[in-house]
Amino acid sequence: MQPALAITDLTVAYHDKPVLWDVDLEVPAxxxxxxxxxxxxxxxxxxxxxxxxxxxxxxQTLFYGRPYREQRRLVGYxxxxxxxDWDFPTSVLDVVMMGRYGSxxxxxxxxxxxxxxxxxxxxKVRMADFATRQISQLSGGxxxxxxxxxxLVQDAQIYFMDEPFxxxxxxxxxxxxxxxxxxxxxxxxxxxxHHDLQTVPEYFDQVCLINVRRIASGPVAEVFTEAxxxxxxxxxxxxxGHAEDDEATPSRTEGMLKGVAD
Amino acid sequence: xxxxxxxxxxMVALGSAMLGIVSGVLGCFAVLRRQALLGDAMSHAALxxxxxxxxxxxxxxxxxxxxxxxxxxxxxxxLLMSVTRTTRVKEDSSLALILAVFFGTGLVLLSWxxxxxxxxxxxxxSFLFGQAAAMVARDVQVMVALGVPTLVLxxxxxxxxxxxxxxxxxxxxLGLPVRGLSVLLTSLIIVAIVLGLQTVGVVLMSAMxxxxxxxxxxxxxxxxxMIVLAGLFGASAGVVGALISATARGLATxxxxxxxxxxLTLVSFLFAPNRGLIWRYTRQAVPQV
Numbered sequence: 001m002q003p004a005l006a007i008t009d010l011t012v013a014y015h016d017k018p019v020l021w022d023v024d025l026e027v028p029a030x031x032x033x034x035x036x037x038x039x040x041x042x043x044x045x046x047x048x049x050x051x052x053x054x055x056x057x058x059x060q061t062l063f064y065g066r067p068y069r070e071q072r073r074l075v076g077y078x079x080x081x082x083x084x085d086w087d088f089p090t091s092v093l094d095v096v097m098m099g100r101y102g103s104x105x106x107x108x109x110x111x112x113x114x115x116x117x118x119x120x121x122x123x124k125v126r127m128a129d130f131a132t133r134q135i136s137q138l139s140g141g142x143x144x145x146x147x148x149x150x151x152l153v154q155d156a157q158i159y160f161m162d163e164p165f166x167x168x169x170x171x172x173x174x175x176x177x178x179x180x181x182x183x184x185x186x187x188x189x190x191x192x193x194h195h196d197l198q199t200v201p202e203y204f205d206q207v208c209l210i211n212v213r214r215i216a217s218g219p220v221a222e223v224f225t226e227a228x229x230x231x232x233x234x235x236x237x238x239x240x241g242h243a244e245d246d247e248a249t250p251s252r253t254e255g256m257l258k259g260v261a262d
Numbered sequence: 263x264x265x266x267x268x269x270x271x272x273m274v275a276l277g278s279a280m281l282g283i284v285s286g287v288l289g290c291f292a293v294l295r296r297q298a299l300l301g302d303a304m305s306h307a308a309l310x311x312x313x314x315x316x317x318x319x320x321x322x323x324x325x326x327x328x329x330x331x332x333x334x335x336x337x338x339x340x341l342l343m344s345v346t347r348t349t350r351v352k353e354d355s356s357l358a359l360i361l362a363v364f365f366g367t368g369l370v371l372l373s374w375x376x377x378x379x380x381x382x383x384x385x386x387x388s389f390l391f392g393q394a395a396a397m398v399a400r401d402v403q404v405m406v407a408l409g410v411p412t413l414v415l416x417x418x419x420x421x422x423x424x425x426x427x428x429x430x431x432x433x434x435x436l437g438l439p440v441r442g443l444s445v446l447l448t449s450l451i452i453v454a455i456v457l458g459l460q461t462v463g464v465v466l467m468s469a470m471x472x473x474x475x476x477x478x479x480x481x482x483x484x485x486x487x488m489i490v491l492a493g494l495f496g497a498s499a500g501v502v503g504a505l506i507s508a509t510a511r512g513l514a515t516x517x518x519x520x521x522x523x524x525x526l527t528l529v530s531f532l533f534a535p536n537r538g539l540i541w542r543y544t545r546q547a548v549p550q551v
Contacts, residue, residue, distance in 0.1 A: 051435050077435040084429045088294065089485045098425045102436030107418060134483040154436075 002065050004029040004158050004189035005050065010059030012042070012049050019045045023059070023214045027158075030187050032180050033206035034194040034220075038233050041211040043193045044080070047160045051077055063158060073103065076156030080163050081143045086136050092146055093118055093131040099153035114153075121149035124182075126175050141172030148179060159183065159190045166195065177203060200224060274394045274461075274508045277402045278500035278519070281457045281470070284409040286496025287416055288454040289471035290478065290489045291447055294427045299354070300339065302468035303361040305455045307338030309368025309464045312389050313375060322385060324404045328456040331464075335452045338364050365464075392463035392516035394504040405457050412453045415446070416489075423447055424485060461504060463516040470496065473523040480534035499523040 005027040012020040020042040027033050035043045048054045050061045052068050063071040076099075096118040097110045104110060122128045125145040130138065138146065144164055151159055164176050180203065183190055194200065200207055200220060207224050208217035209232040216228045292301045308331035315330025316322065338360050345356040372386060388396060416423065425433045426443050434440040451471070458467045478491035503519030532540050 048431075053431055053434055072437040075435070077432060079429065079431055083431065085294075088428050089479060089483050089488050090424075090428065091484070095428070098421075098428070098432070099436075101421050101425050101433075102438065104421070106422075109421065136483075150432075 001029060003027055004031075004064060005191065006062045006065075007046075007050060008060050010046070010049055010061065011057045012045050012054060012059075013057050018212060020049065020056075020210075021213050023210070025208055025214060025217055027189055027191060027206065029064075029189050030184055031189055031205045032184055032203065033189075033191045033208060033217075034200050034204040035191065035208045035210060036194050036197060036200060036232070037210040037215075041232075043210060044162055046210065047077075047162055047191070047193060051075065051160060073154075074157040076151040076154040076159045078147050078151045078159065078161040078164055080166070081140065081147055086138070086143060088135065090135055091131070092122070092127065092133045092135060092138070095135060095146055096121055096149045096153055099150040102154070117153045118149070121152040122146075124152060125149045125179060126171070139169065141168035144168050144172055145175060148176065152179075157188055159188060161190065161192045163193050163195060165199075197229070270395060270397070271505060271508060273397045273399060273402050274504045275501050277397050277405050278394060278461050278504035279497045280402070280405045280409045281454075281461050282474070282496030282498065282500030283493040284412055284457055284496075285454040285467075285470040286474035286478070286492035286494070287413060287489050288451045289473075289475040289496070290485070290492050291423060291427055292451050292471050293475040293479070294485075295447075297448075297451070298468065298472045299357050300342070301451060301455065301471045303342065303357050303364075304335040304338055304452060305458075305464050305467035306361045306368075307364035308332070308335045308455060308459065308467075309365055309389065310334050310371055311337075311368075312459065312464075313368055313371040313386060316386060317371075317375070324401045324460065327389075328404065328408070328459065331456045331459055332452050334364065335455060336449070339448060339452075368464075388463070389459050390463050390465055391514040392458070392461050392466070392519070394461045394515035395508040397460060401460055405460075408453055409457055412450050415450060419443065419446065461500065461515055462519055463514075466516040466520045469520045469523055470500075473520070473527045474499070477523075477527040477530035480530040480537045495523075495526055499526055 003026045005025070007023060007025040010020055010023040010025075011018060023046065025046075035046060037043050045054060049056045049059070050068070061068060063074055068075065093115070097114050099121075100110055100114045100117060104114070119128060119131060122131055125148050127142060127145050127149060130142065130146075135143070135146065148161075148164065151161075165173055168176070180190055180192075184205075192204070194204070201224060204220055206218065207220045209215040209223065209228050211232045211234075215232045216223045289301070292298055311330035311332070311334030312327050313330075314334070315327050319326050342353075342356055342360050345351055345360070346353050351359075375386065385396065422433070422438055422443050425436070426438070426440060426447065430440055430444075433443075454471065455467055458470050462470050474492040474496035475488070477495050478488045481491055482488050499522040500519055503522040504515050506522075507513040507515040507518040530538070532538055535541055
């Protein structure tokens with residue numbers, strides 16, 4: 001089957017310093033993939049390069065075998081919620097309707113159909129009661145769910161999410177997981193920049209380990225191994241308890257990772 | 263109403279109202295995009311353009327001078343972007359630098375022009391602080407001819423400008439031509455700036471962009487309402503300020519309008535519900551009693 005996303009030889013540099021180096025990545029359709037790696041590994045850059053938001057020095061990105069230009073309608077994007085000013089004068093419903101702006105055409109205003117769409121998406125992320133709220137009154141988790149709803153109304157095939165679990169409450173985390181599974185059940189592909197190694201095996205089917213170069217990618221069961229994690233994080237993280245010199249490692253991680261590595 | 267029977271005052275009121283609406287509306291975008299300082303730099307940078315346009319054509323026609331002003335404001339904006347992108351100079355430093363260099367160039371040209379014998383240049387100095395009383399029908403015609411299409415464009419590209427201002431990267435991911443839209447929006451902000459040359463002058467023009475928007479933001483949480491309010495605030499401060507300066511002898515128009523705006527903004531910051539300081543203060547104080 002044709003992969004939902006195929007990246008080949010992707011290289012991105014800022015001021016001559018490579019942020020991504022010769023990355024290849026294939027994401028099968030109808031899967032949930034986590035992109036993990038240390039800070040500054042180029043995870044966000046990988047997403048932005050795939051979406052054409054940063055210009056790569058080299059490389060090619062294909063969505064279902066065709067370039068992004070032709071497949072834009074198939075792709076939805078959930079940026080980091082910290083990337084915008086939440087004091088912007090607008091309502092929750094209005095932000096969600098922005099997801100329809102691309103398909104509305106140049107001069108049509110969002111109308112009843114768009115409202116309906118937006119309300120349905122808000123329902124899915126359990127934010128329907130907040131539709132008329134000013135966005136500055138939302139908690140971090142609620143902001144995140146508004147961004148998810150905005151991407152949902154795009155009705156895309158492939159979704160990119162940049163750290164949707166970052167600093168959210170338990171309700172939001174639960175809502176996002178349900179949503180991800182729902183999307184997968186409907187044949188969608190979701191690529192998520194993820195920070196929490198502990199939850200990778202539970203939430204995702206596929207994982208891509210990245211640190212400027214791609215270390216490994218594939219099914220979690222095959223790829224999410226101690227050796228690969230070590231190669232990705234270097235000495236900055238300790239695994240499986242035999243790195244006694246690193247006290248910062250929570251014991252929960254050890255157990256979780258041990259199970260995976262075995 | 264006797265005021266408006268006077269031809270000059272009628273022109274002054276009309277022109278200032280047009281200016282106030284356009285700069286109030288566009289100022290909202292400048293403020294929300296955090297480009298208030300860019301607006302300030304661009305309005306100062308308009309000065310050399312005015313002088314050069316006059317030197318090249320020898321005419322004092324408002325349209326020609328405005329074109330010159332818009333040209334050098336654009337040049338400053340482009341220069342700023344390329345300096346920030348290609349060098350390691352930070353944006354605030356390059357803003358300050360470009361503002362000073364362009365404005366300095368304008369002042370040098372102006373003082374050099376001052377020594378030339380032709381009488382026509384005498385009026386150019388008024389572009390520093392504005393002189394509403396000098397406005398004639400031709401000025402107002404040009405202002406309306408530029409201002410009305412500007413407002414129409416904002417209405418046409420409303421949803422694009424909104425998402426561009428709130429979340430430019432997301433707008434790009436939707437397939438909107440973000441670069442082109444940014445250029446258009448910046449151009450419209452420059453139109454607002456050059457409309458104010460005659461009335462407010464280049465030195466204080468940025469207040470005309472920032473103050474109505476900042477005041478309007480206090481009263482509402484909706485972009486549409488904010489923009490209408492900012493237009494109204496800009497227009498009323500513009501008209502009141504221009505009329506005061508046109509009737510009282512020797513008051514420069516720009517500073518007078520800016521003072522009116524200052525009062526409006528202060529009232530908004532103090533008394534607006536929810537966001538106003540007094541509202542906040544009393545709400546905080548109540549539970550302690």
